[in-house]
Amino acid sequence: MNMDFRLEYISKLFEKTSKKRIENYVISRIWHLLSDLEVKFIPQQYVKRNNEKYALTDLYLPQIGLHIEINEPAHYISDEKIEIDKKRKNEIEDKTNHFVIEVDCRESLEKIHEKIDFIVKTIREKVHQKRIEQNFIPWGNGSEFTPEYHKNKGFLRLKDEPCLRTIDDICALFGAKVPMRGYLRQGGVVHPSQKDLLIWWSIESNRLWDNELLENGDFICERHRDLEKRKNHVNGVVIDSHKRAVFFCNTDNLGFKFYRFKGIYQIDKDKTKPETGIIWKRIENELKI
Amino acid sequence: MNMDFRLEYISKLFEKTSKKRIENYVISRIWHLLSDLEVKFIPQQYVKRNNEKYALTDLYLPQIGLHIEINEPAHYISDEKIEIDKKRKNEIEDKTNHFVIEVDCRESLEKIHEKIDFIVKTIREKVHQKRIEQNFIPWGNGSEFTPEYHKNKGFLRLKDEPCLRTIDDICALFGAKVPMRGYLRQGGVVHPSQKDLLIWWSIESNRLWDNELLENGDFICERHRDLEKRKNHVNGVVIDSHKRAVFFCNTDNLGFKFYRFKGIYQIDKDKTKPETGIIWKRIENELKI
Numbered sequence: 001m002n003m004d005f006r007l008e009y010i011s012k013l014f015e016k017t018s019k020k021r022i023e024n025y026v027i028s029r030i031w032h033l034l035s036d037l038e039v040k041f042i043p044q045q046y047v048k049r050n051n052e053k054y055a056l057t058d059l060y061l062p063q064i065g066l067h068i069e070i071n072e073p074a075h076y077i078s079d080e081k082i083e084i085d086k087k088r089k090n091e092i093e094d095k096t097n098h099f100v101i102e103v104d105c106r107e108s109l110e111k112i113h114e115k116i117d118f119i120v121k122t123i124r125e126k127v128h129q130k131r132i133e134q135n136f137i138p139w140g141n142g143s144e145f146t147p148e149y150h151k152n153k154g155f156l157r158l159k160d161e162p163c164l165r166t167i168d169d170i171c172a173l174f175g176a177k178v179p180m181r182g183y184l185r186q187g188g189v190v191h192p193s194q195k196d197l198l199i200w201w202s203i204e205s206n207r208l209w210d211n212e213l214l215e216n217g218d219f220i221c222e223r224h225r226d227l228e229k230r231k232n233h234v235n236g237v238v239i240d241s242h243k244r245a246v247f248f249c250n251t252d253n254l255g256f257k258f259y260r261f262k263g264i265y266q267i268d269k270d271k272t273k274p275e276t277g278i279i280w281k282r283i284e285n286e287l288k289i
Numbered sequence: 290m291n292m293d294f295r296l297e298y299i300s301k302l303f304e305k306t307s308k309k310r311i312e313n314y315v316i317s318r319i320w321h322l323l324s325d326l327e328v329k330f331i332p333q334q335y336v337k338r339n340n341e342k343y344a345l346t347d348l349y350l351p352q353i354g355l356h357i358e359i360n361e362p363a364h365y366i367s368d369e370k371i372e373i374d375k376k377r378k379n380e381i382e383d384k385t386n387h388f389v390i391e392v393d394c395r396e397s398l399e400k401i402h403e404k405i406d407f408i409v410k411t412i413r414e415k416v417h418q419k420r421i422e423q424n425f426i427p428w429g430n431g432s433e434f435t436p437e438y439h440k441n442k443g444f445l446r447l448k449d450e451p452c453l454r455t456i457d458d459i460c461a462l463f464g465a466k467v468p469m470r471g472y473l474r475q476g477g478v479v480h481p482s483q484k485d486l487l488i489w490w491s492i493e494s495n496r497l498w499d500n501e502l503l504e505n506g507d508f509i510c511e512r513h514r515d516l517e518k519r520k521n522h523v524n525g526v527v528i529d530s531h532k533r534a535v536f537f538c539n540t541d542n543l544g545f546k547f548y549r550f551k552g553i554y555q556i557d558k559d560k561t562k563p564e565t566g567i568i569w570k571r572i573e574n575e576l577k578i
Contacts, residue, residue, distance in 0.1 A: 003311075004398040011310035014317065018307030021300035022292075028303065032321040037398065109293040109326065109430075141398075 005142025006037055012254045013043050022105045023070040026116060027059055030068070033120045038138035039063060039127060044253050047098075049091040057092065057100070063136060064126040065098040068119060073106045137161070145258075147173040151289055156245075158285040162261040167201055170247055170259055173289065174199055191245065200244040201259050213248060214279075217262050220246065223277025231274040238272060244280060245287055261287070294431025295326055301543045302332050311394045312359040315405060316348055319357070322409045327427035328352060328416060333542050336387075338380040346381065346389070352425060353415040354387035357408060362395045426450070434547075436462040440578055445534075447574040451550040456490055459536055459548055462578065463488055480534065489533040490548050502537060503568075506551050509535065512566025520563040527561060533569060534576055550576070 010031060017024040031041060045060030045067065057067040069089070076082055089100050101122065103115050130136035137160075143149055145165045150173055156162045164170050171178045176189045176199060188200035202211050202220065212221045224230040243266050247259035264284035271279035299320060306313040320330060334349030334356065346356040358378070365371055378389050390411065392404050419425035426449075432438055434454045439462055445451045453459050460467045465478045465488060477489035491500050491509065501510045513519040532555050536548035553573035560568035 007311065007314065007398050007401075011314045014303075014313055015307045015310055018304045018313075021304055022296065024303055024307075025296065025300045028317040029321045032318045033324075035322075035402070109296050112296075113324070 005145070006139070008142075009254065009256065010041065012256075013041060016254060017043060020070075020072075022072055023058055026068075026070045026103055026105075026112070029113075029116050030059070030119055030123075033116065034123055036124075036127065037141070038136075039123065040139035042252070047092050047096055049088070049095055053091075055088055055092055060098075061123060063139070064123065064130060065096070066123065066126065067092060067098055067100045069100055069102045071102055071104055076104070076106055145169070154289055156261045156287045156289065158261065158263050164247065164259045164261075165257065167259070170199060170201055188244070196242050197264070198242050198244045199247070201247045201249055203249045210277075211248075213262070217248075218282050219268065219271070220248070220262070220265060220280040221277050222280060227275070230277055234272060234274045234278050237278055238267060238269065241267070243283070246280070263287075294434070295428070297431075298543065298545065299330065301545075302330060305543060306332060309359075309361075311361055312347055315357075315359045315392055315394075315401070318402075318405050319348070319408055319412075322405065323412055325413075325416065326430070327425075328412065329428035331541070336381050336385060338377070338384055342380075344377055344381055349387075350412065352428070353412065353419060354385070355412065355415065356381060356387055356389045358389055358391045360391055360393055365393075365395060434458070443578055445550045445576045445578070447550065447552050453536065453548045453550075454546065456548070459488060459490055477533070485531050486553070487531050487533045488536070490536045490538055492538050499566075500537075502551070506537075507571050508557065508560075509537070509551070509554060509569040510566050511569060516564070519566055523561060523563045523567055526567055527556060527558065530556070532572070535569070552576075 014024060014028055017027055027041070027043070040062060042060040042062060043058065045057045047055045047057060047067070049055055058070045059068040060066070061068075071085070075085055089102065092098065092100055101119055103112065103119075105112060107115070127136060145163050147164070147169050150156060150162060150164075164173065168178050170176075171189060174189075174191060176192050179186045179189055187202065188198045191197040191199055202222070203209060204211060208225055210223055210225050213219075214221055224233050243264055245264055246262040248262050249257065249259050251257045263282045264287060265280035266283045268279040268281040271281075303313060303317055306316055316330070316332070329351060331349040331351060332347065334346045336344045336346055336356070338344055347359045348357040349355070350357075360374070364374055378391070381387065381389055390408055392401065392408075394401060396404070416425060434452050436453070436458050439445060439451060439453075453462065457467055459465075460478060463478075463480060465481050468475045468478055476491065477487045480486040480488055491511070492498060493500060497514055499512055499514050502508075503510055513522050532553055534553055535551040537551045538546065538548050540546045552571040553576060554569035555572045557568040557570040560570075
């Protein structure tokens with residue numbers, strides 16, 4: 001029997017933060033008091049700031065654009081440190097249009113609890129507002145990662161952010177033969193009924209390949225790390241005119257691996273160069289199953 | 290600034306259980322939803338069963354005699370295992386007059402949440418009942434471990450379960466000179482105004498000494514591990530007729546060390562033997578400061 005995906009995910013989040021004891025206490029309290037299984041929590045969210053700087057926020061709720069920073073007493077050791085933190089908070093808010101709530105852990109336990117009550121109330125209000133506006137994508141129970149879920153739906157649509165967890169599941173969704181496992185496992189399989197469509201499970205990067213989503217996924221750059229092999233690869237693929245249904249793979253910071261449907265892509269021959277790699281351009285947001 | 294003792298304690302409890310992810314999830318949820326800072330949680334409680342067997346229950350609430358067992362799916366792999374667990378539960382309940390609630394983690398996350406809601410409701414009812422009966426000793430915020438707290442009270446009384454956290458604090462309480470630190474730090478200090486009373490911080494056991502509370506603390510056995518030294522020690526102490534105010538030291542399973550006031554003791558000359566050690570007998574439950 002499999003563990004519920006949400007329990008698997010949240011309990012892993014708790015485990016990951018367990019060494020930072022106050023942070024763990026605050027995050028677990030927000031989760032349990034909120035008690036809304038449709039709200040997703042992300043730890044250690046990467047946020048771009050100005051001038052190539054970036055920040056990792058302690059907790060991020062992507063559905064409502066809320067970051068929570070749990071500031072242990074060391075955050076307040078000097079006025080300078082306080083000033084730096086303030087600037088950081090402002091930059092995150094400016095850059096992302098998200099907002100940041102800070103928990104000051106110098107306070108008494110009772111005050112920390114009050115702050116968490118305020119945070120929980122804030123999350124509830126924002127989620128409620130989004131639900132009213134029919135603008136809330138609920139975090140699922142894991143059933144939305146199964147081939148059956150998408151088969152029943154009958155299509156993959158970019159804005160639903162469809163996801164699968166394994167290559168086997170991607171193949172099962174299309175009734176395609178699962179390629180052999182192994183070191184050189186192929187990166188895709190031809191669609192059983194559309195011979196010009198390759199189902200491509202693209203890795204972000206590994207030892208050999210350096211693939212990247214560009215302009216929010218409107219383009220994908222695919223390139224071999226070795227220049228000679230890159231040129232051969234580009235020249236080989238460019239004469240072929242197949243399309244690709246892309247499942248872009250990434251691993252989140254709790255170690256969960258997902259293949260996210262990104263749409264149907266075609267080579268952009270103007271932008272593709274043997275020296276810099278293939279540029280795939282999104283031409284469709286939807287795929288019928 | 291010191292961390293609030295309750296936050297220190299509970300966050301350590303969460304950290305300690307973090308590898309057992311479902312257990313950690315359930316315990317943290319009970320704690321946060323209960324949200325009663327006067328209720329103490331103890332993990333991995335030792336319980337004697339029949340025939341020298343013992344059990345460690347996942348969570349114990351000593352103020353209301355409630356054990357909670359968080360049974361991961363592996364607990365149910367066979368009828369035999371289920372039968373063993375049932376017998377174990379019955380033995381714990383019979384032996385202790387406590388009661389045990391089990392959480393079956395094969396259930397869906399929603400069902401696990403319902404079970405936790407039931408547990409929280411049960412705890413609230415039992416605590417409420419005890420409070421009405423004025424029979425509830427609240428878990429403190431740590432201020433009750435300070436010398437000032439006991440000085441203000443003016444006495445140590447066994448049934449209040451007085452506790453201190455360091456030898457320095459014990460000495461401060463009586464205005465006694467703190468003995469030198471070091472390997473052979475002495476085990477006690479003479480009361481500044483009662484010269485026949487030794488303030489004794491007794492260790493449970495170490496490499497040299499094997500001390501033990503007997504009959505619920507009515508007696509204490511003090512003995513050196515080495516038989517020759519034990520005889521010399523007994524013979525030396527027995528001719529002296531001092532009394533002892535005992536702070537018995539133990540370390541809980543989260544690593545917190547406490548010196549608990551146990552009363553005033555005198556040598557029980559009938560029971561004391563050079564071969565088996567000194568038997569101290571409790572003669573008073575209270576000590577004025």
